[in-house]
Amino acid sequence: MPEPAAPLVSVVVSARGNTQNVRNLLDALAQQTLPAAQLEAVVVDNDPPGPIRLIAEAVRDGDWPFAVRVLYEPTPGLSAGRNRGICAARGRYVAITDPDITPEPAWLQTLLDAIKKENVFAVGGRTTVEYPGGQVVALTKALRECHGAVDWPGGREVAVWPYWVTGCNLLFHRQTALDIGLFRTDLGRRGRWMGDCEDLEFIDRARQAGHQTLIEPAAVASHPVYRPETTLRYFLRQGAGHGVCVARMHLSVIVEPAAIQAGREAVHAAVINLAAGWTFLDRSRAVEGARDLARIGAYHLERGRLRLLGRRSIGLAQHSPTKESPAWT
Incomplete structure (x- = not known):
C-alpha cells in the first residue's frame, strides 16, 4: 500500500x-x-x-x-x-x-x-x-x-x-x-x-x-x-535548577544580561527581600528572596564547576560570538 x-x-x-x-x-x-x-x-x-x-x-x-x-x-x-x-x-x-x-x-x-x-x-x-x-x-x-x-x-x-x-x-x-x-x-x-x-x-x-x-x-x-508547585520547597528547587541551567547556557549561546541577574545588586535585592519578608511577615516576599538566593548561588557554583572542567563560555551579550554554536541533539 x-x-x-x-x-x-x-x-x-x-x-x-x-x-x-x-x-x-x-x-x-x-x-x-x-x-x-x-x-x-x-x-x-x-x-x-x-x-x-x-x-x-x-x-x-x-x-x-x-x-x-x-x-x-x-x-x-x-x-x-x-x-x-x-x-x-x-x-x-x-x-x-x-x-x-x-x-x-x-x-x-x-x-x-x-x-x-x-x-x-x-x-x-x-x-x-x-x-x-x-x-x-x-x-x-x-x-x-x-x-x-x-x-x-x-x-x-x-x-x-x-x-x-x-x-x-x-x-x-x-x-x-x-x-x-x-x-x-x-x-x-x-x-x-x-x-x-x-x-x-x-x-x-x-x-x-x-x-x-x-x-x-x-x-x-x-x-x-x-x-x-506554590510552596517554599518547590521554589527553592526551581530556583536552584534554573540557576544551574542559565550557567550551562553560556556554553552554547550568548546569554542576555536580563536572563542572568546574578551580580552583587541581585544578591543585595534578594537579601533585602528575604529579611523584609520575615521581618514584616510577608511570606511571598520572603519566598521570592530565598528563591533568588538559591538561584544565584546555584548559578555561580555551576559556572565554577564548568570552569574547572575546562568548559568555556562563548561570551556575554554585549560581545559578538567568536565561534559557531555547537549543535546539540
Whole structure:
C-alpha cells in the first residue's frame, strides 16, 4: 500500500507518568480547526523501563481523527523525549507541547498562519497559567514567572526580552531545527531534577544563527499549576535548577544580561527581600528572596564547576560570538 501523505504539522509531546493527561491532550487536538488530515500526534513515552507501557496502552484505546504514533525514549528527560519525537516527525512543521496543556480550538491554525505570513523560523503562542487548587503562597510576579511568562504583547512581536516563548506552546520549521541542533539534553526537566531553559536556549541559539522567532498572543493554551508547585520547597528547587541551567547556557549561546541577574545588586535585592519578608511577615516576599538566593548561588557554583572542567563560555551579550554554536541533539 502507498505511504500516507505527510502531514503539515506534527504535534510532539513527551510524557512521563501522566497517562490520562495524554488522552485529554489528544481529545483537545481533535477539536482543532486545522483539518485532521494535516495533523499527526507523536507521543513519546519517557517512563522508566518496564514490562507495562501505560502510555501506549492508553493511546491504543483511543479513536482520534488524525494519526497518532507512540515512541519510546529510554533516556530520561523532557529534552531527550522531545528530540526523539522531532526526529521521527513527518510534518514540515513541529508543534511541541506538554501532556497537561489544553489548547484552544484555533491554536494550531493561528500558529500556522503566523509562521507562514511572517516567514520566520518559529512562533510561540500565549500560555495562560491557571491555579485550580489555589496557592500555598500568595505569588508575586517574580514567583508567577517561575510557572511561565506573565507579560504578553498585544499583537505579534519578536520574541526578545521582556517577552519569551514557552516550550509547551511553540511551532517551528522541523528541518531548520534539525540543521541548528535540537534541545540540549543537559537542560530541561529530568526526573525529579527541576531543570529548565531548554526552550530559551533553543530559541536564542536559533536567533543568534539568524533565524527569527515571533510571539503570536492569539494562539492560546492553558497550563494548570497545582498547590505543591506554590510552596517554599518547590521554589527553592526551581530556583536552584534554573540557576544551574542559565550557567550551562553560556556554553552554547550568548546569554542576555536580563536572563542572568546574578551580580552583587541581585544578591543585595534578594537579601533585602528575604529579611523584609520575615521581618514584616510577608511570606511571598520572603519566598521570592530565598528563591533568588538559591538561584544565584546555584548559578555561580555551576559556572565554577564548568570552569574547572575546562568548559568555556562563548561570551556575554554585549560581545559578538567568536565561534559557531555547537549543535546539540
